[in-house]
Every structure is written in structure tokens, then in C-alpha cells.
Amino acid sequence: MTDGHTSLGMPQLPAPDYPAEVRARLEEDAKAIIDRYPGSRSALLPMLHLVQSEEGHVTRTGMRFCAEMLGLTTAEVTAVATFYTMYRRKPSGDYQVGVCTNTLCAVMGGDAIFEELKEHLGVGNDETTPxxxxxxxxxxxxxxxxxAPVVMVNWEFFDNQTPDSAKRLVDDLVAGRPVAPTRGAPLCTFKETARILAGFPDEREGAVxxxxxxxxxxxxxxRLAKGETPQHRIVHPRGEAAREEGE
Incomplete structure (x- = not known):
């Protein structure tokens, strides 16, 4: 509640503009994005990633910029920015650590990982360390x-986690020690990830x-669809063997 009224988290307009040099740089990038699409409004999703790469979250200024570049209203941009969870609406850390708590990951230990990380880092859900x-x-x-259970850092995979391995992971991130995902591209910061998601070249060594x-x-x-003989035993990456159903 704010002054007796319910706050819906909507931006208060008008929003300030970017500094001239920042806007000039972003306009060049935005034009490159818009040129990819037959209709300019189709560029909104990557444009939101672009402005997120500038400040680490989608600000009122970023939404104003997107609206002006695409000929949309700020309300239209806000509707999209507040719908998708990949767009941050408040300042975020250099590393977005997401613990999967959907059904399978949860029962395999995801819930325990999430609870221990909250206590270990001293933050709650959607909160950032000081x-x-x-x-x-x-x-x-x-x-x-x-x-499962899977932890994502800036959308890179860290597989088969445990509470202890997840705590070591965040400790390394906080300390600035090198961290390598289980698979996929090398880790980068959240701002760098946002720029890649905007469609610009991934310049990390070995990423492609x-x-x-x-x-x-x-x-x-x-294998069954191809008519191949299935394996008789599936070996879990953590070394736990589990027989296929019906064996």
C-alpha cells in the first residue's frame, strides 16, 4: 500500500532519458535489432534484453527508450516487461542464481537446496546480496x-546439485573465483548474458x-523410436544406478 492506494509496481511517468552518449550507443544497437524484423514491434523482446544489458534490469528509462524506438506506448512496453520473468524490474546481482523447484527437481533435492541457499546467503526469494x-x-x-536437481546461473546449467555443492558455487561467485557450468558456454555476468539474449554475437572463447x-x-x-536396443541400465551422473522400468 502506498498513501492509501495499492501499488501495482507500474512505473511513474515521465521517465528520464538516457545520457546523450548512452542513448546514441543504444540507438545504434536498437536499429540493428529492428532491422531483423518485418514489423518493428516484433523487436520488443530483444530490445528489452538490450536495455537490461545496460543497467542490469529494465528501468523506466529503458521502457521509455523501447517505446520511442518502436513507436509503441509505454503501457504496451510495460505490459510485456512485467509479464516475462527473465526481465528484471529491480536491480539484480552480477549472477542470477535460479534453483529449480518444479516437481522433479523439488523431490530430488531442489527445495532443500533453495532453503539452504537462502539461509547461507541471508536473502529471500528474488533478493540480492548486499x-x-x-x-x-x-x-x-x-x-x-x-x-535434477538443477541450478541455473545466468541461464547456464549446473547439474546434479546438492545443498553443499550449491553453497560452494555461490561462495565461488561471491569471491570472484572461476566457475564453470556443467555443460554449455562459459559463465558471464548477467548484463553480458542480457546482451547475448538481445541477439548480439557471443564473444566468449569457446562459446559457439x-x-x-x-x-x-x-x-x-x-533409441526405442529408432528401433535400437535400449540400455539395460541407466547410470545417474552422480554414480547412482537405476534400472529402467520393466527390466
Whole structure:
């Protein structure tokens, strides 16, 4: 409640503009994004990632910029920016740590990981550590169920986590020590990730060639569809063996 009225988290207009040199740089990037689409309003999603890469979250100024560049109202931009959870509406840490608490990850230990990280970092859901390093949140399924429980850092995968391994992970992030995802591209900051999601080249060494395949459990159905003989035993990445159903 604010002054007796319910706050809906909507921006108070008018928003200030970017400094001239920042706006000139962003306009050049924005034009490159807009040119990819037959209709300019289709560029809104990557444009929001672009302004997020500037300040680490989507600010009132960023939404004003998107509206002006795309010929939209600020209300139209706000509706999109507040709908998708990948757009941050308040300052975030350098590393967005998301713990999957959807059904499978939860029962495999995701809930325990999330609770221990909250206590370890001294923050709640969607809160940032005082040093600005880590923002913690629980997230929905990221289609990596055969590696459960999964923790994401700036949308890179850290598979088969435990409470202890997750605490070591965030400690390394806070201390500035090198951290390597289980698979996929090298880790970068949240602002750098936002720029990549805006569609600009990923300049991290080895990022383009980095890959990570599906786990054994996901591939059983594919092998059956191809008429191949399925494996008799699926070995969990943490070393736990589990027989296929019906063996």
C-alpha cells in the first residue's frame, strides 16, 4: 500500500532519458535489432534484453527508450516487461542464481537446496546480496529433468546439485573465483548474458562450440523410436544406478 492506494509496481511517468552518449550507443544497437524484423514491434523482446544489458534490469528509462524506438506506448512496453520473468524490474546481482523447484527437481533435492541457499546467503526469494554479487530466486522447469536437481546461473546449467555443492558455487561467485557450468558456454555476468539474449554475437572463447547433450534417461525413448536396443541400465551422473522400468 502506498498513501492509501495499492501499488501495482507500474512505473511513474515521465521517465528520464538516457545520457546523450548512452542513448546514441543504444540507438545504434536498437536499429540493428529492428532491422531483423518485418514489423518493428516484433523487436520488443530483444530490445528489452538490450536495455537490461545496460543497467542490469529494465528501468523506466529503458521502457521509455523501447517505446520511442518502436513507436509503441509505454503501457504496451510495460505490459510485456512485467509479464516475462527473465526481465528484471529491480536491480539484480552480477549472477542470477535460479534453483529449480518444479516437481522433479523439488523431490530430488531442489527445495532443500533453495532453503539452504537462502539461509547461507541471508536473502529471500528474488533478493540480492548486499555486495550486489548474487540474486537468488526459485525458477520453473528448465527442461533438464534428467540432471535434477538443477541450478541455473545466468541461464547456464549446473547439474546434479546438492545443498553443499550449491553453497560452494555461490561462495565461488561471491569471491570472484572461476566457475564453470556443467555443460554449455562459459559463465558471464548477467548484463553480458542480457546482451547475448538481445541477439548480439557471443564473444566468449569457446562459446559457439560449447554443447551439452541430453542425459541417458532422455535418450531411451529416442533409441526405442529408432528401433535400437535400449540400455539395460541407466547410470545417474552422480554414480547412482537405476534400472529402467520393466527390466
Amino acid at each position: 555486495d550486489g554479487k548474487v540474486t537468488l530466486e526459485h525458477i520453473e522447469c528448465n527442461a533438464a529433468c534428467d540432471f 562450440g560449447a554443447t551439452g547433450g541430453a542425459g541417458p534417461a532422455s535418450l531411451v525413448g529416442l
